[in-house]
Amino acid sequence: MKWASTILLALGLIIIFYMTREDEALRTDRAETTVSVYGFDVGQGDSTFIRTKTDAILIDGGNNGKGDDVVRYLKALGVRRITAVIATHPDADHIGGLDTVLEAFDVDQVYAPRVNHTTDTYRDFLLAVKNEGVTIKTAKAGVVIPSESADFEIIAPLTDGTRDLNSWSAVLKMTHEENTFLFMGDAPTRTEQQLLTAGIDVKADVLKIGHHGADTSSSIPFLQAVHPERALISAGEGNAYNHPRPIVMNALAAESITIDRTDRMGTIEYTSDGTAITVTSRKDFRPN
Structure with missing residues (x-):
């Protein structure tokens, strides 16, 4: 009986040992x-x-x-190389700092919509890309950015834009297992309507709101189709454009969408483990 008890105890300890190792391996895989x-x-x-x-x-x-701030943030996160830069469209408040970033880091790929602009800011961006030694790849619907860790697909622009540069905005959808993010750039309601008409799946857990919360984006039908739990709005404190606009804030509230604003929370960090998303306000990442 004693031998039998000893053997059973040993077997139990072995099972516990391997179960513990499997749990640790699962946690490690999930962290990776x-x-x-x-x-x-x-x-x-x-x-x-x-x-x-x-x-x-x-x-x-x-x-x-603002490029110096972006470089500082990236270096604080331990970034040494950027695998892809996406310039959503030529507006200065989106690409103005990219020349500084391109000068500070090695960049593997650059994506941008096929639209020209005559500003010095846009020329600085093009020169920085040239100096980096890479060729700009066209950002348009159907373009997939290769990755072993998540799915990245540019779903807009579906057609050529208009004189409004926002209509050329590259829209990126990222899927990480069960979690999905949608990044709208400055895409206007025209783009939103095109996406819905084309039957493209825009469902996302986190929606990066178009055009800083301007009333030219975030239509009710689009918000209902995306059906996000959270909305990220990038805007400056006390900005002259009154972004985000009250009509957009009211629409988000009506759809029971939690709002995360950089003007109030500083840099906002979302962490996805493939099933859940946690949100952290990174007030240590503030512009100088």
Whole structure:
């Protein structure tokens, strides 16, 4: 009987040991597949960073003079190389800081819509890309950004835009297992309507609101189709455009969407483990 009890105890300990190791391995695997999304605080502008085990993707770089802040944020996060830069459209408050970022980091790929602009800011961006030694890839619907850690697809623009540069905005959808993020750039209601008409799946857990919360974006039908739990708004405190506009804030409230604002929370960090998303206010990442 004693031998039998000893053998049973030993078997029990072995089972517990291997179960513990499997739990630790599961936790390690889950940590390795974590995806972090940062809505950088760049004042009245736009810059979002996505970090996975294999990717470092920067969407826009804020306005002129904000590139140094973006570089500082990235270096504080331990970034050494950027796998992809997405310039959503040529407006200065989105690409103004990208020349500084391109000068500070090695960048593997650059995506931008095929639209020209004549400003010095846009020329500085093009020159920085040229000096980086990369060729701009066209950001348009159907373009997939290669990744081993998540799915990245540009779902707009579906057609050529108009004279309104916002209509050329690149829209990126990221899927990390069960969690989905949608980054709208400055895409207007025209783009939203095109996406809905085309039957493209825009459902997302987190929606990066278009055009800083201006009333030219975030139509009720689009918000209902996306049906996000949270909305990220990048805007400067006390900005002259009154972004985000009350009509957009009311629409978000009507749809029971939690609002995260960089003008109030500083840089906002979303961490996805593939099933849940946690949100952290990073007030240590504030512009100088």
